[in-house]
Amino acid sequence: MKISLSPATPEAWSGSVLALGIPENDPQGLVAAMEQRFSLQLSDWLKQKPFSGKPGDCVSLPLLRSDCTALVLVGLGEASSVDRDRLRLAAAAAARAAQGQGGTLGLLLPWSSDTPEEDAAAAAEAVRLALYSDERFRSKPEPSPKPDQLELLGSLPGGLSHGLEAVHPVCAGVELARELVAAPPNSVTPAELARTASHLAHEHGLELTILERSDCEERGMGSFLSVCQGSDLDPKFIHLTYRPNDAASKRLVLVGKGLTFDSGGYNLKVGAAQIDMMKFDMGGSAAVFGAMRAIAELRPAGVEVHMLVASCENMINGSAVHPGDIVTASNGTTIEINNTDAEGRLTLADALVYACKLKPDAIVDLATLTGACVIALGDEIAGLWSGDDSLSSQLEMAAQAAGEGLWRMPLHSPYRKGLKSLLADMKNTGPRPGGSITAALFLKEFVDAGIPWAHIDIAGTVWSDKGRGLDPSGATGYGVRTLVNWIINQANT
Template sequence: MKISLSPATPEAWSGSVLALGIPQDDPQGLLEAMEQRFNIQLKEWLKQKPFTGKSGDLASLQLLRGDCTTLVLLGLGEAGSIERDSLRMAAAAAARAAQGQGGSLGLLLPWGSVDLIADATAAAEAVRLALYSDLRFRSKPEPSPRPEQVELLGQWPTGLKQTLETVHPICAGVELARELVAAPPNSVTPEELARTAAALAHEHGLELTVLEQSDCEERGMGSYLSVCQGSDMAPKFIHLTYRPSGVAKKRLVLVGKGLTFDSGGYNLKVGAAQIDMMKFDMGGSASVFGAMRSIAELRPAGVEVHMVVAACENMINGSAVHPGDIVTASNGTTIEINNTDAEGRLTLADALVYASKLKPDAIVDLATLTGACVVALGDEIAGLWTPDDALSSDLETAASDAGEGLWRMPMHSSYRKGLKSLLADMKNTGPRPGGSITAALFLKEFVDAGIPWAHIDIAGTVWSDKGRGMNPSGATGYGVRTLVNWVMKQASTAEA
C-alpha cells in the first residue's frame, strides 16, 4: 500500500473511496460541495442516518460512479476542539470503510489543526495500522482487498516530500509486535524470539548476543532461571544492539518482559485468569523488538540503543520452583518467592542488573506485569513508574505524540516494607493493595543508583478484545511508537 500527499481538492479527486472529515456545522461547506459535485441531496440523506458531525459519526454512501464509487463522511466534533487523536480515529475509520473495495482512498482532514507534518504522519500511520490483519494461522485465508494507494488530500507546502518517510518503519515495528503477541505459545517460544532477533540483526545490521542457560548460570542469574525450571523450553537471554554510524553521545536500554507463556507455576492461574491468553505475557518483549526493528531502519544519529529480553516459559513439572523457595539474583540479592505467578519481575530483575552494567544514560522496561494496573487504569492507559521527573516527562510526551495512553503512578517508598521477608532480602510480592506499586519498587532494587529508569506496565494495553481506533481486535503493538518517539527525541537532543 502506497501512501502519498496529493494537492487534489475533493471536488476534483477521482478514485475508489473519497473520505472527508466533517466538523460539526461543516464550516468549510464540504457537504454542499459534494452535493454539487455528485448531484445528490446529501444533507437530506444525512438527516436520516443521522449524521451531525459529532466525533465518531460515520456515513458511507455508494455512488457507483466511474470517478468515485463511495463517499465516506467522518464526524470530527467541534471545529475548534479537534485534536490529533480525532484525526487518528477518523483516518482509521476511513481505512476500515474502504476495506474490501481495493483501488484508491482519498482522505481529507483538517491538517494543521495541531501540527501539519505530525497530523499527516499520524493519519497515515492510522490508516495502515487499521488495515492490519493476521492471516498466518488460517488454513484457507480469505484476505479482504484493501486500498492499493492512499492519498492525503490538502494544500501541502513545497518541501514536504519526506513527510511520510517514517510511516513504514514505525508501522512495520508495530506490526512485528502484534505478530509476536498474537502468535500461539507453541509458535513463539524463547528459541523463536532468539531467531527473530537474529533475523533483525541480519536484515538491519544490528549486533546480537544470546546467552544460553549455562551462560546465565555463570552470571548468577538465579532469579531469572528459577522461573523456567519447570519448562522443557530452554531460556534465551537476548541482547540486541543498534549503533549509529557516528559517535554515540547517549546510550539507552529497552528491557522487555519475555514470558512466552505463563501458567502461573504452582500458583496456577485459575478461574477468571484466562490462562489461554497468557501467550501475551511476552508483550513487553514484543514492544521492544518492534521498537528495535523501527529504530534500525530509521537509524537515528548520536544514540546507541540496546534491547534486553530474558525470554522463558513459566511451567510446572517436578523441577519447577516451589512457592517459598529462595533464589539469588545476579546482583547478590536474595528473593523469597512467595508467589510463582509473580514471575515476570523475577526475570526482569536479572535483566535490569544486566542493563545497568551497560552504564546507560537511561533504562526503560515494558512488562505485562500486574492485574492491579489493569484495575487502576483499564485497557487504554498503561502505568508509568519512575523516580526521575525528566524521564517521566519525556516518556509522557512521547506517548502523547504517539496517541498511546500513559499515566504516571506513585512510587511511595513506604510501600517497600510490604516486600520484607523473614528469611531473604525481600519477597517477590507484597500485599494485594497497591500491588502495581510494590511491583515497581521490587524492580527498582535491581537498577544501579544514579541511572534514570522507568517501568511501564502494559498489562491492560497489550491486547484489545473489541478493537479501538487504529487497533483491530487482538494484539495492539502498544509501546512501539512511544519508545521510538522517545529514542528519536533523545537522538535529536544528543545531536543538538
C-alpha cells in the first residue's frame, strides 16, 4: 500500500473511498459539508442508522460517482476525549469499511497539533494491519479488492512523509508474526523457524547461528533439551543478530518462547486447555522474529540487537520426559519437573543463560507462558515482570506508543519458596495461586544479577477469537510494535 499526504480538503478530494472521523455533535460541520458536496440528506440517513459520532459508530454509503465511490463516517466520541488510540480504532474501522473497494482511501482524522507525525503513523499502521488477511492455506483464495493507496488528509506538515517510512517495515514485522502464529504446527516446525531466520539473515544482512541438538548438548542445555525428548523433530536454537553500520553503544537481547506445538507432555492438555490451539505457543518467538525483521529494515544506529529462540515441540512418546524427572540447566541449576506442561520456562531457562553470556545492557523475553496471566489481565493486556524500574518504564512507554496493552505485575520474591524442591534446586512450577508470578520468579533464577531483565507474558494477547481494534480474528502479532519502539528509543538515547 502506498501511503502519502494530500493537501485536498474533504470537499475537493477525489478517489475511491472518503473516510471521515466525526466527533459527537460534529463540531467541524463535516456532515453538513458532505451533504452539500454530494447533494444528499445525510442527516436524516444517519438518524436512521443510527449514527451519533460515538466510538464504534461506523457507516458506509455507496455514492456511485466518478470522483468518490463511497463515503465512510467513523465515530470518535467527545472531541475533547479523542486520543491516539481512538484514532487507531477509527482508522482501522475505516479500512475495514473500505474493503471491497480498490483504488485510493482518503482518511481525515483530527490530528493532534503537538504530535501529528505520531498520529499519522499510528493511523497508517492501523489501516494496513486492519486490511491484512491470511489466504495461504485456502485452495481457492477469496478475491477481495482492497485500497492500494492511502492518502492522509488534513493539517499535516509537508515534511511528515519521511516519518511515515517506518510504517511498512513495522507492519511487515507484525504480519510476519501473525503468519508464524497462525500457521499450523505441521507447517511451522523448529526447522521452519530456522529457515525463516535464514531467510531474514539473507534478505536483510543479519548474522545467524543455529545450534543443533548436539551443539546444545555440548553447552549443557539439559533444561531445553528435556522438553523435546518426546518429539520426532529436532530442536533448533536460533541466534539472529543485527549490527548497526556504526559502533554500537548498547547491546539488547530479545528472547522468544518457541514451542511450535505444545501437547502438555504427560501432563496432557485436556478440556478447556484447547490443545488444537497450541500452535500459538510460539507466539513469543513470532514477536521477536517480527521485531527483528522490522529492525533489520529500519537499521537504527548505535544499538546491537540479538534474537534468541530455543525452538522445539513438547510431545509424548516412550522417550518423553516424565513428571518427576530432574534435569540440569546450562548454568548448573537442577530442576525437578513436576509438571511437563510448564515446559516453556524450561526452554527459556537455557536461552536466558545464553543471553547473559552476551553481556547485554538489557534482556526482554516474550512468552505465551501462563493461563494465570490470562485470568489476571484478560486477552487485551499482557503482563510485565521486572525488577528494574527503568526498563519497566521504557517498555510501558513503548507499549503505550504502540497501542498495545501492557501492565506491570509484582515480582513478589516471597513466592519463590513455592518453587522449592525436596531433591533438586527448584521445581518448575509452584502453587496454583500466583502462577504467573512464580513463573516469572523461575525465569529470574537464570538471569545474572546486575543485568536488567523483563519478562512479558503474552498468553492472552497473542490470539483474538473475534478480532479487536486493528487486529483481525486469529493471530494478532502482539509485541512487535512495542519491541520496535523500545529498540528505536534505546538507539536514540
